[in-house]
Amino acid sequence: MIYHRRPSWIMKENTVTDEAVFLNRRQIMAGMGAGAGLALLGTGAGAAMTPESPFSPRPGLNGAFANAGRAVTAESITSKYNNFYEFGSSKRISKEAQKLNTDDWVIEVGGMVNKPFRIGIEDLLKKTGTEERIYRHRCVEAWSMVVPWIGFPMRKLVDLAQPTSGAKYIVFETFMDTKVAKEQKASWYPWPYREGYTLAEAQNDLAFMVVGAYGKVLHKQFGAPLRVHMPWKYGFKSIKSIVKVSFTNKRPKGFWESLQNKEYGFWANVNPEYDHPRWSQATEKPLDSDERVPTLLYNGYAEQVAGLYAGNDQGRINWF
Numbered sequence: 324m325i326y327h328r329r330p331s332w333i334m335k336e337n338t339v340t341d342e343a344v345f346l347n348r349r350q351i352m353a354g355m356g357a358g359a360g361l362a363l364l365g366t367g368a369g370a371a372m373t374p375e376s377p378f379s380p381r382p383g384l385n386g387a388f389a390n391a392g393r394a395v396t397a398e399s400i401t402s403k404y405n406n407f408y409e410f411g412s413s414k415r416i417s418k419e420a421q422k423l424n425t426d427d428w429v430i431e432v433g434g435m436v437n438k439p440f441r442i443g444i445e446d447l448l449k450k451t452g453t454e455e456r457i458y459r460h461r462c463v464e465a466w467s468m469v470v471p472w473i474g475f476p477m478r479k480l481v482d483l484a485q486p487t488s489g490a491k492y493i494v495f496e497t498f499m500d501t502k503v504a505k506e507q508k509a510s511w512y513p514w515p516y517r518e519g520y521t522l523a524e525a526q527n528d529l530a531f532m533v534v535g536a537y538g539k540v541l542h543k544q545f546g547a548p549l550r551v552h553m554p555w556k557y558g559f560k561s562i563k564s565i566v567k568v569s570f571t572n573k574r575p576k577g578f579w580e581s582l583q584n585k586e587y588g589f590w591a592n593v594n595p596e597y598d599h600p601r602w603s604q605a606t607e608k609p610l611d612s613d614e615r616v617p618t619l620l621y622n623g624y625a626e627q628v629a630g631l632y633a634g635n636d637q638g639r640i641n642w643f
């Protein structure tokens with residue numbers, strides 16, 4: 324079993340120094356507030372885990388999100404196995420994704436808001452701060468991983484945007500640049516990648532905006548510099564490399580839903596009893612294991628999110 328493996332996120336002293344320097348160079352430290360990034364790296368180094376309790380929460384981590392119940396998947400695995408169709412349909416796009424230029428990244432916030440605005444990623448982080456959370460991730464293709472993300476609650480973005488009272492959904496869009504992402508030249512795809520959620524979902528405690536992973540600024544292949552992670556939904560809902568946020572009263576259609584709405588629905592909540600039309604969703608294969616494990620309702624986060632869907636029938640919970 325994978326449970327007693329030493330979590331890979333216990334960083335060595337020298338790694339911490341390197342990353343602190345790196346963060347400084349990217350000038351993201353300012354954005355991370357009073358050394359939140361540094362404090363995080365520091366506690367990571369200091370938190371020696373005893374063999375008896377490999378999952379005791381790391382000091383400095385928000386307790387509720389410090390224990391994913393499974394060991395963190397090694398960065399060497401998760402950073403080399405990605406879905407990022409802008410760079411190709413293969414899982415081996417990490418090299419290709421380095422073409423993405425994340426300098427001076429600006430996010431546009433608009434639609435049904437009091438006042439539309441544009442904001443740079445560093446300024447955004449000054450307003451939101453950052454924290455670390457360890458989350459399970461379950462792809463609709465039935466592979467899974469556990470990643471220590473750094474980011475801020477999506478609720479803070481909603482608060483900053485001040486949607487008008489009629490707004491019901493939040494919608495995100497990925498960058499569009501065929502010079503950087505060559506698959507965006509393929510006209511059969513509904514580019515740019517788009518995903519949306521109800522405002523209630525966006526304001527749930529678990530909904531997370533990600534700017535880092537494994538104690539570092541977010542890797543480009545993970546969707547730098549800003550992506551979503553909704554850990555109770557299938558992975559395709561967690562949109563990468565966001566340039567646009569908007570609010571609307573009309574339910575948005577995601578990238579995959581636009582392509583094939585029988586296979587990829589709006590809700591897309593993880594549910595082992597509701598199969599994909601072409602395969603079972605009862606089990607999944609962790610990226611670092613040869614054995615399949617059972618898939619859990621809402622990916623194991625039912626306690627936090629089931630209330631959002633009370634009254635919906637099983638089909639609606641998952642898809643339409």
Ligand SMILES: Nc1nc2c(c(=O)[nH]1)N[C@H]1C(S)=C(S)[C@@H](COP(=O)(O)O)O[C@H]1N2
Nearest residue numbers: 405406407408462497516545558559561563
């Ligand atoms: N813009 C964009 N976002 C995306 C995707 C994509 O192809 N393009 N793939 C999705 C899918 S299917 C999954 S499983 C996750 C994968 O995230 P990872 O590569 O960081 O593991 O990103 C999601 N977000």
Ligand SMILES: [Mo]
Nearest residue numbers: 462463558559
């Ligand atoms: Mo996925």
